[in-house]
Amino acid sequence: MSAILLIAIPLLAAFISILFKKASPYILLFVSFGSVIILGYLPLETITIGGFSAPYGINLVLDQYSLIALYVVDTLFFLIVAIACVKYKKISTVLLVALAGLNGILLTGDLFNLFVFIEVSGIAAYLITTTNKKPLATFNYLVAGTVGSSLYLLGLIILYAMFGTLNMADMSANIASSGLTIAVAFPFLLMFIGLGVEAKLLPFNSWAKGILAHSNKLTGPMIASVYAAAIGFVFGRLLTSVFVFSDKLGLILTIIVIATIVAGEAMAFASGKVREILLFSSIAQSGLVVLIFLQGFVGWGVFLIVANAAGKLILFMIANHASDELGTDEVKAFKGLFVNNKVIGLAFTVASLSAIGLPMFLGFVVKMNILGDLFATGDYLIPAVILITSIVEGIYFVRLLMKLWYKEDNLPVVQYEFVLKYVVVVLAVLIMLFGVYSAPVETTANDIDANTIVEGGNL
Amino acid sequence: MLQYAAIVLLMLGLYGLLTQRNIIKIIISLNILEIGLNLFIVSVGFVDGGLAPIFTSVNNSSNLVFVDPLPQALVLTAIVIGVGTTALGLALAKNIYQKYGTFEIDEMGEE
Numbered sequence: 001m002s003a004i005l006l007i008a009i010p011l012l013a014a015f016i017s018i019l020f021k022k023a024s025p026y027i028l029l030f031v032s033f034g035s036v037i038i039l040g041y042l043p044l045e046t047i048t049i050g051g052f053s054a055p056y057g058i059n060l061v062l063d064q065y066s067l068i069a070l071y072v073v074d075t076l077f078f079l080i081v082a083i084a085c086v087k088y089k090k091i092s093t094v095l096l097v098a099l100a101g102l103n104g105i106l107l108t109g110d111l112f113n114l115f116v117f118i119e120v121s122g123i124a125a126y127l128i129t130t131t132n133k134k135p136l137a138t139f140n141y142l143v144a145g146t147v148g149s150s151l152y153l154l155g156l157i158i159l160y161a162m163f164g165t166l167n168m169a170d171m172s173a174n175i176a177s178s179g180l181t182i183a184v185a186f187p188f189l190l191m192f193i194g195l196g197v198e199a200k201l202l203p204f205n206s207w208a209k210g211i212l213a214h215s216n217k218l219t220g221p222m223i224a225s226v227y228a229a230a231i232g233f234v235f236g237r238l239l240t241s242v243f244v245f246s247d248k249l250g251l252i253l254t255i256i257v258i259a260t261i262v263a264g265e266a267m268a269f270a271s272g273k274v275r276e277i278l279l280f281s282s283i284a285q286s287g288l289v290v291l292i293f294l295q296g297f298v299g300w301g302v303f304l305i306v307a308n309a310a311g312k313l314i315l316f317m318i319a320n321h322a323s324d325e326l327g328t329d330e331v332k333a334f335k336g337l338f339v340n341n342k343v344i345g346l347a348f349t350v351a352s353l354s355a356i357g358l359p360m361f362l363g364f365v366v367k368m369n370i371l372g373d374l375f376a377t378g379d380y381l382i383p384a385v386i387l388i389t390s391i392v393e394g395i396y397f398v399r400l401l402m403k404l405w406y407k408e409d410n411l412p413v414v415q416y417e418f419v420l421k422y423v424v425v426v427l428a429v430l431i432m433l434f435g436v437y438s439a440p441v442e443t444t445a446n447d448i449d450a451n452t453i454v455e456g457g458n459l
Numbered sequence: 460m461l462q463y464a465a466i467v468l469l470m471l472g473l474y475g476l477l478t479q480r481n482i483i484k485i486i487i488s489l490n491i492l493e494i495g496l497n498l499f500i501v502s503v504g505f506v507d508g509g510l511a512p513i514f515t516s517v518n519n520s521s522n523l524v525f526v527d528p529l530p531q532a533l534v535l536t537a538i539v540i541g542v543g544t545t546a547l548g549l550a551l552a553k554n555i556y557q558k559y560g561t562f563e564i565d566e567m568g569e570e
Contacts, residue, residue, distance in 0.1 A: 112533055127547070136559075136564070139485075142548055143489060153496060160503065
């Protein structure tokens with residue numbers, strides 16, 4: 001069995017689902033579940049496509065890094081689909097294409113192929129966000145996304161003209177041997193901006209508010225959790241294996257990212273709507289992910305993405321279901337939401353406390369180790385930023401939790417269906433489990449640091 | 460020379476995106492930007508006096524100067540993706556018109 005199936009089967013299923021419209025949600029469920037199962041049977045290898053070997057043809061890289069990325073993205077994708085596919089039957093085909101695109105993003109070892117998959121999953125994302133019924137916000141997202149990927153392509157073509165290769169491994173070897181780190185800066189910045197649009201980094205994230213502040217049960221978790229995780233993994237791949245910067249350019253990027261984190265947390269602090277708080281917090285978190293990768297910590301960056309994606313799925317799922325039912329997402333309207341929904345409330349609490357980084361949760365293990373590693377390198381500025389923003393995060397999340405648990409006379413009535421309850425509880429239990437029993441997480445993180453390389457993959 | 464034309468088109472597209480407040484004009488600006496980009500990609504593969512990169516009975520020696528075929532392949536993909544995005548953008552424009560009755564973003568009364 002080969003990893004190509006992860007891209008080919010969802011695409012084939014997308015065509016089939018057009019022919020059998022009535023069965024399309026079940027095809028979607030089956031395929032997305034199957035792509036999680038199939039991951040257990042794939043050998044770690046580099047797959048050559050079309051018989052052209054690595055630098056000339058496209059290759060897919062399945063190493064430990066992309067395997068973990070695939071597990072995370074596919075599992076979360078399946079959970080979201082399991083909850084939302086019945087309500088949003090019409091876009092089952094689009095979701096299948098999105099799955100193919102996301103798997104492609106994580107697998108590919110070719111920079112142009114990455115652009116194609118980003119566009120495929122991007123177009124699917126625009127279509128998914130049309131279920132928000134806010135066409136103007138979707139249009140803004142489309143324009144921002146298209147300009148972003150055009151800039152990515154422009155940077156990529158300049159790099160191709162300089163080095164004559166599109167393969168990630170070959171590119172990284174060429175950059176290292178040519179010593180042209182300064183000349184690489186401009187095309188890389190173009191690519192960074194392009195990916196930054198998708199990753200919601202600061203000056204390029206104006207679309208995120210329109211999409212996520214009006215998101216529903218499908219779009220919120222899908223964009224803030226699954227897509228954010230996928231693009232985070234792309235950043236990890238590019239920043240740690242292909243373009244490694246430690247000089248002034250690295251400093252500039254670090255400042256952009258720190259600005260993203262600070263602005264995100266500040267806006268979340270100032271906001272009075274539940275979905276806005278969550279969306280600004282997720283902007284800050286994706287900034288933090290890029291920051292960690294910029295410092296070169298692959299293993300813990302991966303687990304930061306895992307913790308964020310799982311947490312954001314729980315938070316957005318619960319908040320968006322409630323705002324669908326109540327028709328508003330003001331914190332005031334949510335007051336006392338968890339009094340009658342204790343299980344849901346506990347899951348929400350676990351996810352938000354893990355996002356802050358309190359002990360006993362996965363977020364704590366990740367943040368603790370990142371801070372430890374940063375202090376070991378003698379850097380004090382970045383740990384200070386992380387700690388201060390964690391405190392701000394703590395204040396607004398605890399404030400939100402107090403209101404949601406607060407008992408009052410007119411309690412909002414929201415019914416959560418069984419599947420949703422089950423999914424969020426299982427994810428919350430996992431976050432707690434790995435927060436307490438952190439040994440396997442630490443081993444895996446060190447393992448990723450030691451060998452993200454397979455033959456023909458990243459150098 | 461071709462590269463300058465490409466960059467002018469790119470900048471023109473960006474200028475249009477930043478200044479125009481009409482949905483259709485934004486889509487057109489997006490297209491101009493994409494055309495500039497495609498032109499740039501093709502220009503990268505250009506070799507002065509190069510032949511079309513096809514082996515024929517007339518051009519059958521590897522000593523001949525061919526232009527780089529890879530950017531041409533890339534630009535095909537980029538064109539297809541651009542068309543897809545434009546089609547989606549126009550579909551959204553139709554939805555927006557049905558909802559607000561106008562193409563002007565300023566007249567829609569929403570952020």
